[in-house]
Amino acid sequence: xxxxxxxxxxxxxxxxxxxxxxxxxxxxxxxxxxxxxxxxxxxxxxxxxxxxxxxxxxxxxxxxxxxxxxxxxxxxxxxxxxxxxxxxxxxxxxxxxxxxxxxxxxxxxxxxxxxxxxxxxxxxxxxxxxxxxxxxxxxxxxxxxxxxxxxxxxxxxxxxxxxxxxxxxxxxxxxxxxxxxxxxxxxxxxxxxxxxxxxxxxxxxxxxxxxxxxxxxxxxxxxxxxxxxxxxxxxxxxxxxxxxxxxxxxxxxxxxxxxxxxxxxxxxxxxxxxxxxxxxxxxxxxxxxxxxxxxxxxxxxxxxxxxxxxxxxxxxxxxxxxxxxxxxxxxxxxxxxxxxxxxxxxxxxxxxxxxxxxxxxxxx
Numbered sequence: 259x260x261x262x263x264x265x266x267x268x269x270x271x272x273x274x275x276x277x278x279x280x281x282x283x284x285x286x287x288x289x290x291x292x293x294x295x296x297x298x299x300x301x302x303x304x305x306x307x308x309x310x311x312x313x314x315x316x317x318x319x320x321x322x323x324x325x326x327x328x329x330x331x332x333x334x335x336x337x338x339x340x341x342x343x344x345x346x347x348x349x350x351x352x353x354x355x356x357x358x359x360x361x362x363x364x365x366x367x368x369x370x371x372x373x374x375x376x377x378x379x380x381x382x383x384x385x386x387x388x389x390x391x392x393x394x395x396x397x398x399x400x401x402x403x404x405x406x407x408x409x410x411x412x413x414x415x416x417x418x419x420x421x422x423x424x425x426x427x428x429x430x431x432x433x434x435x436x437x438x439x440x441x442x443x444x445x446x447x448x449x450x451x452x453x454x455x456x457x458x459x460x461x462x463x464x465x466x467x468x469x470x471x472x473x474x475x476x477x478x479x480x481x482x483x484x485x486x487x488x489x490x491x492x493x494x495x496x497x498x499x500x501x502x503x504x505x506x507x508x509x510x511x512x513x514x515x516x517x518x519x520x521x522x523x524x525x526x527x528x529x530x531x532x533x534x535x536x537x538x539x540x541x542x543x544x545x546x547x548x549x550x551x552x553x554x555x556x557x558x559x560x561x562x563x564x565x566x567x568x569x570x571x572x573x574x575x576x577x578x579x580x581x582x583x584x585x586x587x588x589x590x591x592x593x594x595x596x597x598x599x600x601x602x603x604x605x606x607x608x609x610x611x612x613x614x615x616x617x618x619x620x621x622x
Contacts, residue, residue: 300338300538307342307534315359316372317475319350322495323557324427324519327550328372334542343535355474364420366526372427372519376456384415387598387606388518389458390591392584399613400516401551408606413520420525424543427521427550429493430558431513435506436489439573443467443586452478452490458594465587475500482506493517494561495554503565510573514583
């Protein structure tokens with residue numbers, strides 16, 4: 259899932275291994291230098307920032323790209339404010355699970371959070387847009403949509419619920435794991451598949467003939483080990499960090515969904531913040547976004563190697579297999595168009611179609 263576009267041979271491992279070390283180093287160096295520039299915008303205001311300590315909660319553990327990005331965000335905020343604005347990062351559900359942190363942010367008891375869109379969907383149904391299966395054909399088009407009009411429209415959907423959406427970070431593309439190779443709709447039939455609590459994720463597996471079962475992220479390992487569920491879907495970082503590869507014999511590189519995390523701020527807190535602090539928080543989160551994505555992509559090479567070294571059999575879907583799975587789950591898009599919002603769905607699909615046509619005539 260590291261490649262920008264699908265090749266004619268379908269989803270290949272080059273999507274994970276096409277980032278050469280020198281290229282990655284140069285990109286990270288360029289990005290690191292570029293992030294120093296925006297700090298000068300805040301330098302003249304350093305003495306005017308009030309003394310503040312804000313809290314940021316997330317579900318991922320220390321050592322992951324998402325958590326490291328949160329720490330980088332906190333460091334940049336402190337530097338840009340001359341030490342006046344401090345951000346304390348609470349990883350690994352230290353403040354509560356995702357649903358508890360969402361409510362804490364809504365009430366103003368937690369200043370900021372990073373939450374998967376699927377976990378926000380019970381509150382804000384429009385967030386299920388990013389859970390539509392096989393929506394994004396490539397990493398490049400995913401980021402373009404998130405940073406473009408579809409992403410902006412989706413963030414605005416959070417406003418009625420007391421949340422100020424800023425940007426999208428992520429854990430990468432989701433892959434299937436299971437007790438057998440899951441290459442066709444028939445392979446899913448009868449399996450109990452762990453999901454986050456999400457109507458669309460449930461419908462995705464139902465369309466494939468499986469039985470979806472919501473299980474808390476931090477209880478999934480035990481559920482897999484005890485046979486409560488047979489398989490699950492997650493990005494490589496989650497599979498490795500939560501050790502799912504130790505209790506799952508097969509990994510299917512499907513890239514069937516992007517696990518986006520929304521970086522958002524409590525509206526109650528936002529309303530009390532001076533404009534300079536608002537700008538500081540939003541601009542810094544946006545500045546860290548490319549680093550988080552690049553770092554997540556870079557680490558996926560190592561995650562795949564760890565999974566393979568554990569004896570897990572890795573399966574690469576052909577273009578025909580991916581198309582068959584996409585066709586089997588198209589009903590999910592149709593069934594949820596009105597729930598998500600017709601304008602939002604149509605805007606996203608049109609955006610992606612235009613990008614695909616442009617890439618076909620002017621490939622990267």
